[in-house]
Amino acid sequence: MPEQPQLPGMPDRLVVATPSRLGAFADCPRRYRYAYLDRPTPPKGPPWGHNSLGASVHTALRNWYEVPPAQRDPRVVPTLLKATWVREGYRDLPQEREVWRRALGWLESYLPALPAEPLGVERVVAARTSVMAFHGRADRIDAGPDGELVIVDYKTGRAVPDQDDARASPALSLYAFAAGLVFRRACRRVELHHLPTGTVAAAELTEAAIARQVQRAEATATDIRAAERAVAAGTDPDQAFPTAPGPRCGWCDFRRSCPAGRAVPGKEPWAGLR
Ligand code: SF4
Structure with missing residues (x-):
């Protein structure tokens, strides 16, 4: 456990926060501990086909912008995808080829919707509050017609996101918060681009809504710090970071290392591709 002793009078250490870390703790404190604190990290797996697919598509979209503008042509897309293709998690070669x-x-289909030169591609944005040091990598940051920033997040899963998903996404609000500070520009619009259906779910966030999500993230960060301190003070790590079993355990990377997770049937690695 990495928690360092706190000397009297020292300000509280900022909690390192990313959307993944905050989401992991909020979903299941034990999963957070397995992923970010326990060393060596417990065995992970299996490699998930839907993660391979998502990573391949995300990287191909990033690499599109590394092609010189004059050579950005639909004919380069198969080459980009081949170069970034992650092969793990498929049932067999025919399934992999179909996917x-x-x-x-x-x-x-998505190429015509890509802006020529976004403001950022897989751009890291970061912000500090009194509780956390937040950082995250936004898939894309565009300039809207009014000059304001637009956060774009690519989605490749089966569920088609809607406006409410965009509005309620903690990650998108935190990206908007951090990007606004980094670029010193207003950032209210967030968009979920669902590649399988070509749909865009967009929301205009108010400052109050962004502030609420920042407060929620700070509350989670405070809970993380409290759990780490409890362990440093002698509390059983299993008690400080309890399990939160549920249907998500079937998809958890640490199911085989987790006493609660082993009771839940695991998913096949390719189950998320159907
Ligand atoms: S298997 Fe379930 S309870 Fe165990 S760490 Fe994963 S999500 Fe948490």
């Missing part, structure tokens, strides 16, 4: 063709179709 590859599916991903290529998504990318080719």
